[in-house]
Amino acid sequence: MEDKEEISSENYANWFALYHLCQNIGSRKAIHISSVEFGKILNLSQQTASRRINQLEDIGWIQRKITGKDQIIRITKKGADVMLAMYKDLKQILEEILIVGEVTEGMGEGGYYVRIKEYYDQFREKLGFKPYFGTLNIQLSDLNKELLEENLKNRIPFIIQGFEKEEEGYIKRKYGSVECYDCIVSRLDDQTKKINGAILKIKRTHHKKNIVEILAEPYLRDILKLKDGVRVRIELIKKS
Amino acid sequence: MEDKEEISSENYANWFALYHLCQNIGSRKAIHISSVEFGKILNLSQQTASRRINQLEDIGWIQRKITGKDQIIRITKKGADVMLAMYKDLKQILEEILIVGEVTEGMGEGGYYVRIKEYYDQFREKLGFKPYFGTLNIQLSDLNKELLEENLKNRIPFIIQGFEKEEEGYIKRKYGSVECYDCIVSRLDDQTKKINGAILKIKRTHHKKNIVEILAEPYLRDILKLKDGVRVRIELIKKS
DNA sequence: ATTACTAATATCCGAGTAG
DNA sequence: TCTACTCGGATATTAGTAA
Structure with a gap:
């Protein structure tokens, strides 16, 4: 219930950002990615991408380590839960319709x-x-x-x-x-x-x-x- | 590729609107829903909900029949494909990470x-x-x-x-x-x-x-x- | 009741730029 | 180089209504 509230309220953009992050992390634990690169993935400017990353961190969906010019991002449990929740939900929807x-x-x-x-x-x-x-x-x-x-x-x-x-x-x-x-x-x-x-x-x-x-x-x-x-x-x- | 472009470009909102529609349609073929009700589901005003529905129709993700004060919405094949694509993608992401x-x-x-x-x-x-x-x-x-x-x-x-x-x-x-x-x-x-x-x-x-x-x-x-x-x-x- | 237009407003985005 | 701030312009949302 709460998870859904979190997703559906109005941070669609954040959800999609997380989703694309997951796509690019793939099987690795974490990812080195600059805001420019992330912006390219999301079709957004560096500035907005940077803001997205900050927001995701604020929400607690990702964790970040900035060391000089490098930033390493990994998905938190909370973030993983959000993805999982959507997956389960879609599965249920589709199977029910099915x-x-x-x-x-x-x-x-x-x-x-x-x-x-x-x-x-x-x-x-x-x-x-x-x-x-x-x-x-x-x-x-x-x-x-x-x-x-x-x-x-x-x-x-x-x-x-x-x-x-x-x-x-x-x-x-x-x-x-x-x-x-x-x-x-x-x-x-x-x-x-x-x-x-x-x-x-x-x-x-x-x-x-x-x-x-x-x-x-x-x-x-x-x-x-x-x-x-x-x-x-x-x-x-x-x-x- | 094209599907992803369609979703990821900037119509996050539309995607989520479709998603919530699907949730509410459940196992039925179509749904009677007013823009006020739909707005409530999406946490949006009646006006925006109405606009969303129009957009979804424009994109071709839903089909609509308005008869007087009633509107009946059903998901098109194109819309279903979008949902399916996301489901498959999430599944792949999650299983790969897994x-x-x-x-x-x-x-x-x-x-x-x-x-x-x-x-x-x-x-x-x-x-x-x-x-x-x-x-x-x-x-x-x-x-x-x-x-x-x-x-x-x-x-x-x-x-x-x-x-x-x-x-x-x-x-x-x-x-x-x-x-x-x-x-x-x-x-x-x-x-x-x-x-x-x-x-x-x-x-x-x-x-x-x-x-x-x-x-x-x-x-x-x-x-x-x-x-x-x-x-x-x-x-x-x-x-x- | 409805849907949806218009105009006002809130929000978001990206260029410029600082640290 | 990086990240991330400010701020003007763009976009989206809503209130007030019309149909």
Whole structure:
């Protein structure tokens, strides 16, 4: 609460100054930096940069040692806390935004996949349950989609292998592989029921519509009483 | 690059305005908010808040619909990108800072633990190798320690169980449990050799000194040619 | 109620320059 | 060289209102 007050009051400039300092300190403990150099980083004059440094010191976000023409700056615990607080906050904001979407009527590809025996057997084995013969389609906003993609990057999917099969007429058809991420689905307005499922990520998918497909054992529309437009939460699970 | 220019130039205020908007939008798609309310959030007058909203719209970070006395605001993809960029950047900064410390002479507790048979057998089994009979002690800055703690929170340790043992004189002594986190250690100035190890987190530890103890199979001081003061990188591994 | 313009004012920035 | 002061000009904010 207090930290936030400190940041949000009106010293945006100081916050950004600290942020840029951290960027330039990198993995070192401290940094030698002149006010001219710091000014260049911040797109400010030497004078203002100098003032910034003084202010940061006054606030207690940095500590400074001036020896002759040299100044060594290091971030204090208080300063680190400020950065950490912002990081945590952003993380929370982004993750909170991330995990909400709207149920939508789907001619989802996923539903098609799950009905094919070669896929179904793999789903069954790798999910640990017999999935329902169709997927729940969730419409995401651009923001949500963006964030989901970013988040999935950090996770290890389990892969449903592709395969080839001879169709009637002796044409060989290729079936692509599918990436799956464990998740938990629930109604946003009623968090009592949480259902395990998986996000399906099909390789060659329509990029335009931000639709995510969920596979689960029960028929989600029934068990969660979902209709089109109902908002659901998709929680990503730590380990797959 | 361009994004950063956009943020860092001088519109700190706009960035923070967007940030606070996101905070208040939460999991919703959009938000009804008057300029008075928004002003309160930002600690600004209604007039300035109104101007901010206009600016955010001009920049293209938000989209707005005014219908009579109502205005509905939603974040655009461009706006979301700005937030994401900052998040990623902070994450990188913090993680980069996080993983560097200095080798220090240690009378580390960990070294004591690893020499006790009951512990050693567990280490051997759970690490998958026979650890060296001592730990490498890494001195962290306050900032690093803070960040490490924060980061470890999100990880699942493997636990070396505590036990009781009768000492000479029939006194029963209690040995506490130890948490371990897989990691990779390397010299900061020479990343060619990367050694697998584990961070030891002993329950009842001295809080004052920011020292982390690393357990590994080889004698790290030899294999990495470490002396006191040499900076090493500790990479945390995704899965334990 | 609202949003947002204009004019007054508070704040910030950088040139000049001292220490 | 450095940092950091003063002060005039630039910029941002707010009060008073209009729409």
